[in-house]
Amino acid sequence: MSRRRAHIAMIGIPAVSHVLPSLEIIRELVARGHRVTYANDPAVAELIEATGAEFVRCDSVLPVADNDWPEDPIGAMGVFLDDSVQALSRLRAVYDPEPADLYLYDIGAFAARALAEAQGRPFMQLSPTYVAWEGYEEDVAAQVWALPGADAYRARFDRWLAGCGATTTAMEVFCGRPAHTLATIPKAMQPHADRVDTGTVTFVGPCFGTRKQDGWTRPADAEKVLLVSMGSALTRLPEFYRRCLAAFGDLPGWHVVLQIGKYTDPAELGSVPSHVEVHPWVPQLAILEQADAFVTHAGMGGSSEGLYTGVPMIAVPQAADQPTNADRLVELGVARRIDTEDATAEALRTALLELTADPEVARRSAELRAAARAEGGTARAADLIEEMLG
Numbered sequence: 001m002s003r004r005r006a007h008i009a010m011i012g013i014p015a016v017s018h019v020l021p022s023l024e025i026i027r028e029l030v031a032r033g034h035r036v037t038y039a040n041d042p043a044v045a046e047l048i049e050a051t052g053a054e055f056v057r058c059d060s061v062l063p064v065a066d067n068d069w070p071e072d073p074i075g076a077m078g079v080f081l082d083d084s085v086q087a088l089s090r091l092r093a094v095y096d097p098e099p100a101d102l103y104l105y106d107i108g109a110f111a112a113r114a115l116a117e118a119q120g121r122p123f124m125q126l127s128p129t130y131v132a133w134e135g136y137e138e139d140v141a142a143q144v145w146a147l148p149g150a151d152a153y154r155a156r157f158d159r160w161l162a163g164c165g166a167t168t169t170a171m172e173v174f175c176g177r178p179a180h181t182l183a184t185i186p187k188a189m190q191p192h193a194d195r196v197d198t199g200t201v202t203f204v205g206p207c208f209g210t211r212k213q214d215g216w217t218r219p220a221d222a223e224k225v226l227l228v229s230m231g232s233a234l235t236r237l238p239e240f241y242r243r244c245l246a247a248f249g250d251l252p253g254w255h256v257v258l259q260i261g262k263y264t265d266p267a268e269l270g271s272v273p274s275h276v277e278v279h280p281w282v283p284q285l286a287i288l289e290q291a292d293a294f295v296t297h298a299g300m301g302g303s304s305e306g307l308y309t310g311v312p313m314i315a316v317p318q319a320a321d322q323p324t325n326a327d328r329l330v331e332l333g334v335a336r337r338i339d340t341e342d343a344t345a346e347a348l349r350t351a352l353l354e355l356t357a358d359p360e361v362a363r364r365s366a367e368l369r370a371a372a373r374a375e376g377g378t379a380r381a382a383d384l385i386e387e388m389l390g
Contacts, residue, residue, distance in 0.1 A: 005034055005035065006034050006102065007034070007035045007036075007037070007098070007100045008034050008035070008037075008101065008102050008103075008104060008389075009037045009038075009102070009112075010026055010036065010037070010053070010103075010105070011058070011091065011103060011105045011106070011109045011111065012039070012040045012105070012108075013040070013041075013064075013109055014040055014043045014044045014060050014062060014064050015064045016064075017231070017300070018106050018107075019044050019048070020047070020128075020301060021126070021301065022104070022106070022128070022184070022207075023048070023050075024051075024378045025104075025126070025207050025382060026048070026052075026053050027053075027378075028209065028378050028381075029385065030053055031052070032386070036053040036054065037055075037094075038051075038053040038054070038055055039056035039057075039058040039090075039112075040056075040060070041057075042057055043060075056094055057090075058087050058091060060087070061083050062080070062108075063079065072147070072149070074147050074148070074153050075149070077144075078153055081110065081156065083111075084109065084110035085111075085160055087109075087111040091111055091112070091115050092115060092118075102385070102388055103115065103121055103122070103123040103124070104124050104126055105124075105125055106125075106128070107125060107128070110175070113178070114164050114165065117168060118164070118165030118166060122180075124178070124180040124181065124182060125181040125182070126181075126184060127183045127185075129321060130183070130185065130189065130190045130191055130321075131177075131181060131183050131196060132177055134192075134195040135195060136192075139192075154171050154172075157174075157175075158170065161174055177197065177200055177201075178200065180388065181201045182201075183201055183204065184205070184206060184304075184381070185203065185206070185300055186203070186205050186307045186308070186371065186372040187203040187205070187375065188332055188372070189300065189303060189325065190203065191324070204378075204384070205374075206305065206307075207378040207381055208285060208377060215283065216257075216282065216287045218290045222253075222254075222255035222275075223253030223254070224254050224292040224356070225254070225256075225287070225290055225291045226248055226254055226255070226256045226257070226293045226295065227256075227259075227282075227287045227293075227294050227311075228257070228258045228294075228295040229284055229294075229295070229296060230259070230261065230316070230318065231296075231297045231299045231301070231302060234318045234319060236261070236263040236264055237260075237264065238268040240340060241260055241264065241269055242268075242269060242270060243343055243348060244295065245258070245269060245272065245276065247344075247345040247346070248276075248349065249272075249276060250273065251352075255275050257276075257279070257282060257287055257291075258276055258277065259279055259280070259281060259282045259284070260279070261281070284302070284305060285305050285308075288305055288308075292356060293312050293313070293314070293356055294306050294311045294314070295316065295352075296316070297317060297318045297322055298316070298322040298329060299320075299321075299322055300325060303328075303329060306334070307368045308369065308373065309369065310366050310368065312355040312358075312362070313334060313335040313336075314335065314352060314355065315329050315330070315335045315336070315337045316339070316340055317337070318340065332364065333360065334361060334364050334365045334368060336354070336355060
């Protein structure tokens with residue numbers, strides 16, 4: 001294994017759910033003595049700089065600030081292509097004079113692979129969500145490519161590849177399975193895990209470190225703790241939060257931590273019981289390490305943290321991969337799924353009491369917690385990255 005000091009470049013997108021999973025890996029690589037640069041939008045500069053990496057400004061045109069994404073899948077894919085097209089020239093201005101020894105990149109940062117190929121440098125994808133499996137093209141991709149506008153999108157992508165210096169000039173191959181991928185999710189969350197090529201994909205599990213030490217103290221009089229957190233993006237849910245207060249606000253012995261995000265005014269919640277904390281943002285992992293249950297939107301980050309800490313979950317999916325994740329958590333035996341329209345106070349309370357009283361849920365939660373931690377996390381990810389430098 002190489003321990004030589006190398007220049008490792010990470011290239012990402014500014015969605016917080018894509019940035020957080022990589023941060024502890026970056027922090028570990030810096031601690032091992034490598035020079036690490038991290039190219040991303042200024043919106044996430046503070047998160048990146050806290051790892052010790054050198055922040056490289058690369059403004060993004062992705063609509064992560066207001067979540068104003070196109071509704072159709074082809075339109076959404078087009079936004080990512082637009083972002084990579086405009087980002088590549090910025091990246092080349094920084095990295096062509098001094099290429100990195102290895103490029104790490106988020107699944108949405110196409111420009112990173114194009115840059116690495118143009119420079120003849122090795123690259124490794126970091127996936128904060130599930131990866132393609134054998135048969136994915138028939139199971140999923142074929143449906144996307146049959147949508148209106150798909151042919152034009154593919155042609156535009158191919159034209160960009162042909163002119164940007166990449167050596168892979170067919171979109172299907174370029175966006176397919178890279179030779180090296182680290183999946184920073186529990187393998188238990190991966191659909192068709194038995195059909196994933198483990199020669200190119202390594203599941204290292206959630207990668208945590210000092211972030212989980214962020215402070216939260218469980219109140220001395222709390223017999224049980226419930227965390228309600230719907231992530232960082234689709235959190236404009238005042239009616240749902242009011243239902244949570246109605247469901248859990250008068251449960252004897254329960255202390256509730258309610259994260260409402262930056263889009264909901266606490267005044268919209270009405271009266272808040274004394275044993276309920278309300279915050280725009282919380283140190284989620286630190287709370288889950290001490291919690292007894294978790295109401296989540298079932299984003300991959302929250303789902304992974306729930307499995308990693310062995311906390312039973314009530315999944316209330318909102319969009320994107322969340323319905324699939326919610327169903328997977330139910331299949332694993334550690335969650336109940338309640339869609340937003342069905343999330344009455346009575347349904348939420350019943351689900352909580354059933355989950356936390358079920359010994360089989362407790363057994364499965366403990367089993368999956370052990371499995372997630374055994375995957376190696378941050379240290380294993382850093383080891384594998386260093387192997388590519390050898």
